[in-house]
Amino acid sequence: MPQTKQAFDVVHLEDPSDSGVQAVKGAKNTLTEPLDAAAEARLRRKIDLYTVPTVAILYLCCFIDRTNIGNARLAGFEKDLKLKGYDYNIVLSIFYVSYILFEIPSNMACKLIGPGWYLPTLAVGFGIATVGFAFVRDIGAACGVRFLLGALEAGILPGVAYYMSRWYRRSELVFRLCLYIVMGPLAGAFGGLLASAILSLDHFGSTKRWEMIFAIEGIITIGLALISFFTLTDRPETANWLTAEEKQLAVNRVLSERVGSTELLDKVDSRKTLRGIFNPVVLSTAMVLLLINITVQGLAFFLPTIVRAIYPHKTLVQQQLLTVPPYIFGSVFVLCLCYTSWRMDRRNIFMTIGATVVIPGYIIFLATSNSTARYAATFIVAAGSFSFGALTQAQSSANVVSDTARSAAIGTTVMLGNVGGLVSTWSFLPFDGPNYRIGNGLNLAANATIFILTIFLGIWMRADNRKRESKEQIAQSSLEQYDNKQIQDLDWKHPSFRWRS
Structure with a gap:
């Protein structure tokens, strides 16, 4: 990476272990000395090693515990709970009700408490809820536990993205987010393998069949979450594995990238919070995540069902194993896409590319009943859709300034995005099988809308940046009447701020 052109007054930590907010000398990041590119590269590799594995494992557990109900469905979950008609869809939906409600409050709590404690605590909680799901016996109990699971998992995805934004530059963030979000498709693959292995057991304690899936996977989550209390470092100032x-x-x-900011970790502020929520790029990006989550979450919950419809005569274990290859293929594709996004420091164009890849997959689903072609379409859909979690959160993070606004922006993106998850639970309905024309048509329309929306968003950002440049000199002179607090509160409305596409 070339040495950055932007220089600024260096932060001097009087006490490397000080947990307080550290400030830069002056709100405008005036030129003094450039950052050392080689030292940055060494530091980035070290941060990768110490932060990414823990959050990746936590998200792996989070995604498995959310979607293992799809594997349990094949193993008799519906029959044992006497679910009929749309009951299964109701159980899926209730998860997203609490997930959406707790998204922003949970991410603000993550900022107040600190990710190093908050994220592992949430993971222990949803691990316990997963174990509890092994003992539900009717739809009421199932809905209650799924509601609790949604409330606990709500803070993980935006919380980890916010946590990573404390460590990485804007251009670097998308690939690091990808390194943990790719655990989602890998969880789909691993979840299918794990479910197959678990179902080969006669029993686990008092649990049998589908009950074992929740009991065993929940216990694994709890164990890994307890370890993460010791491995998840809250922020750079508290990292004992970094030198002063x-x-x-x-x-x-x-901090060098935060226009007008005088502190890295600011206090929660209502004005900055609102700047993060009501940011035009954040809201547009959240809409993109909403639309793609109809595809991503629908695939997570219904891929076993889709595979069963494609290959109805295969055994239960064979159907579970056939869910694995599309996830593996999607994971490799996502890593390549997000790595390129990092190196080009672009995100919006890769969302357009992702939608372009997904669209042919759903055209195949709608156009043919050939089993081989339809199974191939699952690979195409997985490849194009799984990158959006990283791209959208990185895009929202890149287009705000302060830490508070970033926490609110990421929370808003994921909150609105998971409305799409709620829609996905009703996208594949029992009467629509086995070809699911309504579900496939809905997903085709969603991705076509993403294609159009991202193109228009890119055009708007470039046009608004040109407008900002033409008015910057006049706008800068008006800042002389503001104090540092007022300048910080401007966030993305600061005249020197430019949208990052």
């Missing part, structure tokens, strides 16, 4: 100089550089390099 590395802590200083870690803070400075992130």
